[in-house]
Amino acid sequence: AQWEKEVRRSSTPRRANGFSVLVTGAGGFVGTHCSLALKKRGDGVLGLDNFNTYYDPSLKRARQKMLKQHEIFIVEGDLNDGELLAKLFDIVPFTHILHLAAQAGVRYAMENPQSYVSSNIAGFVNLLEVAKNADPQPAIVWASSSSVYGLNTENPFSESHRTDQPASLYAATKKAGEEIAHTYNHIYGLSITGLRFFTVYGPWGRPDMAYFFFTKDILQGKAINIYQTHDNKEVARDFTFIDDIVKGCLGAVDTAEKSTGKGGKKRGPAQLRVYNLGNTSPVTVGKLVSILESLLNVKAKKHVIKMPRNGDVPYTHANVSLAYNDFGYKPTTDLSTGLRKFVKWYVSYYGIQSRVKGSNPSA
Numbered sequence: 001a002q003w004e005k006e007v008r009r010s011s012t013p014r015r016a017n018g019f020s021v022l023v024t025g026a027g028g029f030v031g032t033h034c035s036l037a038l039k040k041r042g043d044g045v046l047g048l049d050n051f052n053t054y055y056d057p058s059l060k061r062a063r064q065k066m067l068k069q070h071e072i073f074i075v076e077g078d079l080n081d082g083e084l085l086a087k088l089f090d091i092v093p094f095t096h097i098l099h100l101a102a103q104a105g106v107r108y109a110m111e112n113p114q115s116y117v118s119s120n121i122a123g124f125v126n127l128l129e130v131a132k133n134a135d136p137q138p139a140i141v142w143a144s145s146s147s148v149y150g151l152n153t154e155n156p157f158s159e160s161h162r163t164d165q166p167a168s169l170y171a172a173t174k175k176a177g178e179e180i181a182h183t184y185n186h187i188y189g190l191s192i193t194g195l196r197f198f199t200v201y202g203p204w205g206r207p208d209m210a211y212f213f214f215t216k217d218i219l220q221g222k223a224i225n226i227y228q229t230h231d232n233k234e235v236a237r238d239f240t241f242i243d244d245i246v247k248g249c250l251g252a253v254d255t256a257e258k259s260t261g262k263g264g265k266k267r268g269p270a271q272l273r274v275y276n277l278g279n280t281s282p283v284t285v286g287k288l289v290s291i292l293e294s295l296l297n298v299k300a301k302k303h304v305i306k307m308p309r310n311g312d313v314p315y316t317h318a319n320v321s322l323a324y325n326d327f328g329y330k331p332t333t334d335l336s337t338g339l340r341k342f343v344k345w346y347v348s349y350y351g352i353q354s355r356v357k358g359s360n361p362s363a
Ligand code: NAD
Pocket: 024, 025, 026, 027, 028, 029, 030, 031, 048, 049, 050, 051, 052, 060, 077, 078, 079, 080, 099, 100, 101, 102, 103, 104, 105, 118, 119, 123, 143, 144, 145, 146, 196, 197, 198, 199, 200, 201, 206
């Protein structure tokens, strides 16, 4: 009963015509930021997360604690628990699902391939099954990934470009998610928007991502590995700051049409969309490291490896004109500015007495 009360309270909007949004992966990096932004503008937010141990669970708990301070409740459970999901939809008439829970990262597939299938395919289908049976049916906005472009070398990537050469199991499961979205939209009239995020970074970020563990290793004086492409070129990424991604997610939520119901029985076909959310300005990993060196005021020990890392693609670059046209998406944070914010958070979160200017907690 107390649990049900928390569920209701957290998901009740505080503005007129506000949304009730189920945010899956709310204990994760992007989920935490999106939950806060939705709540701040008066929408109701209920989180769902299984708090798995893919990376440091204490970081997920710290995010949960912060969300709790903003009266956002996270239900602990798995996407594959259909009974739990159905119960949540019995209690709350969610207007939207912002589906961000997934097995992220490309390397972990070498260790645990089934976790990608379980969360990104089976878990997604399970969520769509519950959404399709819900009354009202929620509109769905979910995280796909720039990794679906795989070995494609067109530049920059547009949504119409081919996505049939995934370079990792992660990418293959995200691509599968896009096909699954098509079928649920087609058969059950679900409104579904897929967002292809490009390398998201920022405060409260993921410890398994390069900018994060580079920061850690550089501060500890450990050597960092810099991988190259097959033809000895530098790897580059369209690093995108979390605040820009949050704006894109909210823009997609705000322009999501209602689901139309089974067989499109209400009025015509339901909405099905896919958008790139990137920064439109790729930066090499070498440049990333040099920005970190100057922010941290420490010289990195670099170990250059003349081959690609397993599962990595050489280059990503987003064309975001579709998202700009449809909901005004316009990234505004360059890598130096965004990394400065990340480093500031990092040293304060880990209580590091560093040489970083202006971020020494005791200074
Ligand atoms: P994250 O790992 O920090 O967040 C995902 C959260 O989902 C985690 O807290 C995890 O515990 C939870 N989760 C995983 N499987 C679950 C399951 N079966 N049931 C319930 N909860 C589960 O990752 P993130 O960086 O916040 O990514 C959010 C989404 O964006 C993911 O779908 C990811 O694939 C996608 N994405 C992220 C990036 C990026 O650079 N961060 C890039 C492209 C796409």
